[in-house]
Amino acid sequence: MVTRREWKGVVPVIDKAAFEALKFEGDPLADAVIADLVATGRVGLVNEVLEHFRANDQPIPEQLPESVREFLVATDNPPAWVDPDRVARAYEFFVDDGVHVASVLTFGSMVNCYAQPRASRVLTLTHGLNQPHRRLSETSQFVVDMMGRDAFGSGGRFVPTIQKTRLIHAAVRHFLTASGRWDVAADGVPVCRQDMAGTLLIFSIQVIEGMRRIGISVTEQEAEDYYYVWRATGDMLGIPVDAMPESLHDARELSATVVQAAYGPSPDGVVLTRHLLDLYEKLFPGKVFDGIVAAMVRQVVDPEVADWMQVPNSHAWNRVVDAGTRLVRALERSEDNSALATTILDRAGALLFGGSVRTLTNGQSTTLEIPADLRERWEATGRSPLPTEGKPPAEAR
Template sequence: MIDTAAFEALKFQGDPLADAVIADLVATNRVGAVNAVLEHFRANDQPIPEQLPDTVREFLVATDNPPEWVDPDRVARAYDFFVDDGVHVASVLTFGAMVNCYAQPRASRALTLTHALAQPHRRLSETSQFVMNMMGRDAFGSGGAFVPTIQKTRLIHAAVRHFLGASGRWDVARDGVPICQQDMVGALLIFSVQVVEGMRRIGISVTDTEAAHYYYVWRVAGAMLGIPVEALPETVEEATELSKALVETAYGPSSEGVVLTRHLLDLYEKLFPGKVFDGIVAAMVRQVVNPEVADWMEVPHSRGWARVVTAGTGLVRALERYEDTSTLATTILDRAGALLLGGSVRTLTNGQSTTLTIPADLKERWEAAGRSPLPTEAGGTTRD
């Protein structure tokens, strides 16, 4: 049973460990120096830089390990799912999940006030890198790069809370703290159970078992992000219920959300040059998100492309039925997802090869299956 009062209380909870670190760095004027050091701190097994202040080092040590309840077998099964469908996960995440995030008025206002409005490519590339690192073979172990990603994300969120809270432009009594734990739970559900729902809307087959394993990894990530474990539903069924009952019901129109969505659409329309493809991105977004959300965010209607996208969804469903037995069907599905994500990556990074890094194990598996979203000629990089 959903505890509505407990969920509402999350609006006023930040991340005490990370918040204390940022408060110390601001008080001692060391934020810039720490940023410069942490930029080079990227691997789980990399020693913590000695030149960091004690408060930062203590935070990195305290947040270095995943929860004791983590089941490596379930994490491995989620990895296998991502190997098979990662390009489709990323496509739905970028076209659907980001719009759903903007449908949260409080979160959209925080993004706008922190100047993320003018940099949609940065937010999208950071989100993509987060997911890539999380879904690597050894994300939480010595061979991964996810732990530093988690730790730096917590510090970034704490910095936003500190500076936005001190700006006088945020009403804590009305809106709670910026990037509160309620926002964190909402984002986690958008990127996990809602992404699976979006995949199913466009005809990608995701079994209940695969959905459960994918959500499980996000639940582990949520605990490492500092979300109270009691706020994280244990099962994908409970997570779906919470998403529908409390997260999706909080969606609504806002001027900030509309503008953020427009910037997102502008960014992704660069994937399809020329006037002939005008409207295809909006049609794809409308296929993935709920119609009401699309209307609130003023996603344009395009009847012609809507019919094309709907027909394409039917084709995907037909191909999915034959994917296990048809090499042609598998190739078409994988190439479509790889093309979309590969184009997205190049757009997000402005053609640069170093911004988005696919873990080496994922890239090898995708290349072996002919489905890598970052072919060598596109400038993709891997982490050794």
């Protein structure tokens, strides 16, 4: 397993070989369920029933097969070590900065995911190259469910989201392996535990880094609490708890020396990134502002990753975004004493996140449902990306 110990006089290390071994590990609990459903021809039935299974307090539907019911019972509880106070602090951080988290997720984290050649290959073989809205919708919904008040407890809706995600991953592993288009011996298990751990680090550690790159202030306590919730989520997703370092410092080291070190160019990643950029250029009218989307991506991700993914490099737009970042930093410094600065920062983030919602729902079957408590807090402070309760913008319907 991945461990890192710090003792006086001992150089801390990460067990990279153990992390590499996770490439050949799936999710035995979920994999067994999918194998049963495929063998008995009940995948479609279960999909229909689980579509309406959305809340932590909701009784498990009786019409589900026994294998699914047993899985839902076995995976229902968060880790015993989860501290509700830390989860509550992470929720308050997301209330304040969730729109900025979402912006970095959509403009940066997706490109970092595409910089993982094996993961990009899985996406190509399962979702196709021209469906970035689906990946964005699933990721956005996962994160807002995770950051709702008491996401793991009574009144929350995150536990079914996790459980269904595990089953989706297991289905991808089953059908992709059975298709003969995936070489497990050479490439490991598709959607393996290593992939999941890497993705969690991209969505936690690297999101915080991306926020700071665009000038958003994140305290170390906020960063620690945000990562803490992701680590708990990883445990519930079936990732061995010691594969996700306990400390923020160790998680940063794992992200830099193992996850980011594995980034590289691939034809799949390039095409996926191009479709992502095409999707987000719809945020801006006409063609005049097309270059700003690529410039925003380049501000958030590492320059080498942007080059590998062939993100267009406009020096003019890069200067515009860089100037915007300096302005954000100046506003952040004055935020405690300036209601105007707070309003500008929050509305900018809400506009980006709102544009993401409009893009995802425009002509697509996907919608983004923001938990009621989070939506109410955002609406009270003018941060909500949705104009009406629980509904996408009018132009998206």
